Amino acid sequence: MTQQQPATEPLTKEMQECIQACMACHGVCEEAMSACLQRGGEAQTRIMRALLDCSEMTRMCADMMMRRSPLHNEMCMMCAQACDLCAEACMSMPEDEVMTRCAESCRRCSEMCRAMAGAPM
Secondary structure: OOOOOOOOOOOOHHHHHHHHHHHHHHHHHHHHHHHHHHHHHHOOHHHHHHHHHHHHHHHHHHHHHHOOOOOHHHHHHHHHHHHHHHHHHHOOOOOOHHHHHHHHHHHHHHHHHHHHHOOOO
């Protein structure tokens, strides 16, 4: 576990970029959930669950980094895993533009979070 960064020091550029990636991913997951709900019967439970998990994880991960939680590295690793699962679920509907954008955002967020967690890519 890493040391907590003092709240008076500015966030690193890498952390700011990771927060932005998390928040962008959160937004596109919310958009994809809305699209799935509008579609009705097409929205599979597995996809909705992955979208919900990813949406919540990315928001929480960004929050933890912004408040410089000493647990942010571990949260980033969990967030990367949620993003990977969500990207996989979204790609089960490759013809859907919203789902494709969501998968792309999830992959980018996963890469950023793995780097922030210090894990190999």
